[in-house]
Structure formats: structure tokens, C-alpha cells
Amino acid sequence: MSLLLTVYESPDWNRLIDVYDLPVAEHTELSSVGGKTKALKPAQKLSSIAKILSTNSAENHLWLGVVQAEYFLSKAVEDGSSIAEASEQWQKITQDLLALKRENRQRINLFNLNQALAHPYEFNSTLGLKKTVTHRTIASKKIEFSLLAACQYVSQKEEIKELNSVLHAYTISFNSDEAPILDIEKAIQQNNKITKKLSETENERNAILLQLQHAQEEIEDNYKSLAVAQETIDQLITQNEIDTERLKAETQAVHTREVKKLEAKFLEQTYDLEKKLSELHVSLEKAEHSMLAHEKQYNKELSKQENFLRKMKAQAAYAEYNCNLLQQEITDLRNSTAWKSTAPVRALGRLVKNPKTSNIKLLQDAALLLTSEYFDVEWYLKNYADVSESKINPAEHYLLFGASEGRLPGPLFDGNWYLQQYPDVADTKTNPLLHFIMFGQAEGRRSSPVLLTNDIQNNVEQ
Known part of the structure; x- marks a missing residue:
């Protein structure tokens, strides 16, 4: 390769x-x-x-x-x-x-x-x-x-x-x-060509320089004309600036006058609106005070009516409960043949028999609870189904068992809180609701933390 x-x-x-x-x-x-x-x-x-x-x-x-x-x-x-x-x-x-x-x-x-x-x-x-x-x-x-x-x-x-x-x-x-x-001869020919070309280039250069000189003269003339035109433009710009400043001053003066008029009108309207607003605030405060007074009076009346209604419901429930017990007892007795034959003797014995003191005290205390607004029979039976099923008097149940078991007699009284709040009552081993009805309410004691909070809020509002 x-x-x-x-x-x-x-x-x-x-x-x-x-x-x-x-x-x-x-x-x-x-x-x-x-x-x-x-x-x-x-x-x-x-x-x-x-x-x-x-x-x-x-x-x-x-x-x-x-x-x-x-x-x-x-x-x-x-x-x-x-x-x-x-x-x-x-x-x-x-x-x-x-x-x-x-x-x-x-x-x-x-x-x-x-x-x-x-x-x-x-x-x-x-x-x-x-x-x-x-x-x-x-x-x-x-x-x-x-x-x-x-x-x-x-x-x-x-x-x-x-x-x-x-x-x-x-x-x-x-x-x-x-x-x-x-090739020397060729070199001489090339040199002659280069010399000739240089001469032609020199002639072209001189012609260009002459053209450049004429162009320079034209530029100088144009520059002079431009200077005159620039001076005229500067004068026009100066005059325009003066006119602009004068127009701005006039416009500013007109604007200031109009603004002052609008400000005066605005202040007058603002004063009228503030006056009307103040009057409306006074009327609103009076209306609010009147509404609050009516609301308080309404709440008082409503509370009285609710208390009265609870008492009536309690009494009715107590009466209905006793009536149901008596009715059941009568029905059972009437259906019993032995009872029918010995009825006169037992009736006579009931008349002459002395009831136990403890039973009398229990009945009296139960009657006192049933007549109080703080013992709600319906609420008690509804919340404690075992009491309702036992057929026992709800007031007697609360006295015998409910209070010691921590049950509440109704939504308005909290026996557990009452005993914690007042240790002197707990020391007496007295039924909390019975103590409240007989002594606590008169002493100014509270029945529950909810009612205590409501009383504090009412005092603050008053």
C-alpha cells in the first residue's frame, strides 16, 4: 500500500x-x-x-x-x-x-x-x-x-x-x-498590474475624497440649518412649557375651588347623617331597653307559669298514682272471694289500727316532694325505667333509694352537687331535696350548678 x-x-x-x-x-x-x-x-x-x-x-x-x-x-x-x-x-x-x-x-x-x-x-x-x-x-x-x-x-x-x-x-x-x-517577466507583469491597480485605486480614492469633501460641506450647511431649526424648536419648547405651567396653575386653582365646594357640601351632609344616626342610636337603645324589660317580665311570668304547671303536674301525678294503686287494690279485693267474705272485719280493723310512725313520716315527705316543682314525676319515671317497672311511688323511691344512689329528682335539682356544695347538709344525712324544700330555699341555697350560673348572669345583667 x-x-x-x-x-x-x-x-x-x-x-x-x-x-x-x-x-x-x-x-x-x-x-x-x-x-x-x-x-x-x-x-x-x-x-x-x-x-x-x-x-x-x-x-x-x-x-x-x-x-x-x-x-x-x-x-x-x-x-x-x-x-x-x-x-x-x-x-x-x-x-x-x-x-x-x-x-x-x-x-x-x-x-x-x-x-x-x-x-x-x-x-x-x-x-x-x-x-x-x-x-x-x-x-x-x-x-x-x-x-x-x-x-x-x-x-x-x-x-x-x-x-x-x-x-x-x-x-x-x-x-x-x-x-x-x-517567471521574472510574469512577475514584472504582475507588478505592473498591481501598480496600475494602485494608481486606479488612488484616483478612485481622490474622487471619493472630493465627494467626501462636498458631502462634508453639505453636512456643515445642514448642521447650520439644523442648529437654527433646533433653536426655533427650543424656543417653541420653552414657550410650550410656560403655557403648560400656566394652564396647570389655572387648572389647579379651578380644581381647588371645586374641591373646597365639594368638601363643604360633604361636611354638611356628613353632619346631617351623623345627627340622624345619633337619633337612630338613641331610639334603638330605648327600644332595646324596652324590649329587654318586656323580655325579663315575660321570662318571670313564664317561670311562674312553668313552676305552677310543674306543681300541678306533680299533684296530678301523685293523685293519679294513688288512684291507680287504690283502683288496683280495689280490683284485687273485689276479685277475691275470701276478701269479700272478710271485708267488714278488715275494714273495722283498719279503722282501729294505728299506722306506724315511720310510714306516716314517709308519706308526709313523699307528699311534700310531689307538691314541689323540683320533683318531676314524669321525668323521673322516664329516665329511670326500673322505678317505673317496680310500681313503687316515685317520690317514695327517691326518698328511700334514689338520693343515696345518686339519682336526680328532676332537671331543676342536682342532689349530688347540693351535698358537695353544702357539707353541713351532708352531715345531717337528710334527703337533699327534702332539705332544700324545707330549709335550703329559704336560706338562699342553690338547687343546681345550672341555676346558679343563670342567677349570676341575671345579677350581672341587672
Whole structure:
């Protein structure tokens, strides 16, 4: 395999590949090129070339296109770059390339890139290419004047001339002449063209300067006119500002007068509204006081009626309860034959028999409870179903069992709280409701925490 590449940045390298229609290889293909001749198009670094040598077979040869100092420096002249910097760059590349060549004499061939373009037949024959090209096809596009300048520069630098000669010695030459191909007559023609173009450019420059002078004069005239116009505008702006300030002052004065009128009217309306509002507040307070008085009177009357109703209900319940007991007793007696036959004797015995004192006391206390608003028979029987089922008098049950069991006689009296609130009553072992009816109410004691709270609220309101 033959692989063509270069380490010099030169447009002639791309021209060489295009003119000879060389197939371009990628780095990934280098190990499988076979016997074909290919080229790497971008200029390579020496480190890349060393890597290619280490990864490819010894049978593969590298053809490195080299650029003489004159052609390399002429490119710098064309680009307007520093010829001194370009000279240092060429020397560094060339010295490193020659060192690599010495290490790999059998695998690296150096050829003159510019001679390959100038002598296509010799280049074709050396590399075994079959591309037909002519001198016309690859005619150099080099500017002879820049090449002439580069040749003059090289002739003055002994180190460059010496390195150029060493490079030529290691390079396969397609022409025995080492010096670059230079057409002096063409260079003179190019110089004449450049001189003529410079003259034409100078004439154009003078014409442009004349036009610029006329334009400058017009600008100055326009500037003067602009200054006059600006002065007029400034005067108009000043007058406009004066008129605006005067209009603002007049508007502000009118606005102030209108605001004062509206404020006076608003204050008058506000005073009337506040007066009416005050009168309404007084009327509302009177109405509220009257309503509260009526409400208190109504509540008092309602409380009296409720107390009276509870007393009547208690008495009715007591009477109904006794009536039911007597009715049941009568029914049982009447249905009993033995009772019927001995009825006169038992009736006589009941008349002459002295009842027990304890029973009389119990009946008296029960009667006292039943006539009190604080003992609610219906409530007691409803809340304590076992009492209702036992058929016992609810008042007697409360006296005998209910109070000691912590039961309440009704919603208006809390016996448990009463005994806790008044320990002196608890010490007497007296039934709490019986004590309240007989003594506590007259002493100003309270029947329950709920009623105590209500009394406190009523006192606060009064």
C-alpha cells in the first residue's frame, strides 16, 4: 500500500489530490487499504504519522509531500502574514520531518509537492499512477511577485538555504533543478498590474475624497440649518412649557375651588347623617331597653307559669298514682272471694289500727316532694325505667333509694352537687331535696350548678 500525506499546511496539497484524483483514506481505513494508493487530505501532525507507522505493516510505504521554503513563505506573503514567523514555522516542521525520515528510511519517501504539480509525467511514473494530466491542467496559480519576494528572503538567510539543500537531498526529485520555477517577466507583469491597480485605486480614492469633501460641506450647511431649526424648536419648547405651567396653575386653582365646594357640601351632609344616626342610636337603645324589660317580665311570668304547671303536674301525678294503686287494690279485693267474705272485719280493723310512725313520716315527705316543682314525676319515671317497672311511688323511691344512689329528682335539682356544695347538709344525712324544700330555699341555697350560673348572669345583667 502507498499512502500519500503531508505535514505542511498548503493549498497545493489539495490541488494535488484533486488533479490526480487520488482516493482519500480515513484513519479508520489505514489498516485495510491493501495495494491501493490513497491520500490523507488534511495536513497531519508528526505524532499522527508516527502512530500510522506503528500501526501499519512494514510493507506499507508513506509518501510525504514536502514544500520548499520559497513556496511556504510565498503563501505567508500572499496572506499578509509575518514572513519571519512563517520562516520559523517552516524550519521547525522541516527539521522534525527530517528526523522522522532518518528513523524510518525504508518506509518514508519524501517528494517535492510543487515539482509533482509541475512535472505530472514524472510523478505518475514514480508512483505508478494512471491518471492522465497536462501542464495546462495543473498550471500553478502562484502569484509570481510573492514568490519572488520569498526567493529574495531565502537567499538572504543562510540557515534556510542550508536546510532547503538538506531537504532536497532527502527528497525524490522530478526535476534536477533545485531552485523554484520563477517567471521574472510574469512577475514584472504582475507588478505592473498591481501598480496600475494602485494608481486606479488612488484616483478612485481622490474622487471619493472630493465627494467626501462636498458631502462634508453639505453636512456643515445642514448642521447650520439644523442648529437654527433646533433653536426655533427650543424656543417653541420653552414657550410650550410656560403655557403648560400656566394652564396647570389655572387648572389647579379651578380644581381647588371645586374641591373646597365639594368638601363643604360633604361636611354638611356628613353632619346631617351623623345627627340622624345619633337619633337612630338613641331610639334603638330605648327600644332595646324596652324590649329587654318586656323580655325579663315575660321570662318571670313564664317561670311562674312553668313552676305552677310543674306543681300541678306533680299533684296530678301523685293523685293519679294513688288512684291507680287504690283502683288496683280495689280490683284485687273485689276479685277475691275470701276478701269479700272478710271485708267488714278488715275494714273495722283498719279503722282501729294505728299506722306506724315511720310510714306516716314517709308519706308526709313523699307528699311534700310531689307538691314541689323540683320533683318531676314524669321525668323521673322516664329516665329511670326500673322505678317505673317496680310500681313503687316515685317520690317514695327517691326518698328511700334514689338520693343515696345518686339519682336526680328532676332537671331543676342536682342532689349530688347540693351535698358537695353544702357539707353541713351532708352531715345531717337528710334527703337533699327534702332539705332544700324545707330549709335550703329559704336560706338562699342553690338547687343546681345550672341555676346558679343563670342567677349570676341575671345579677350581672341587672
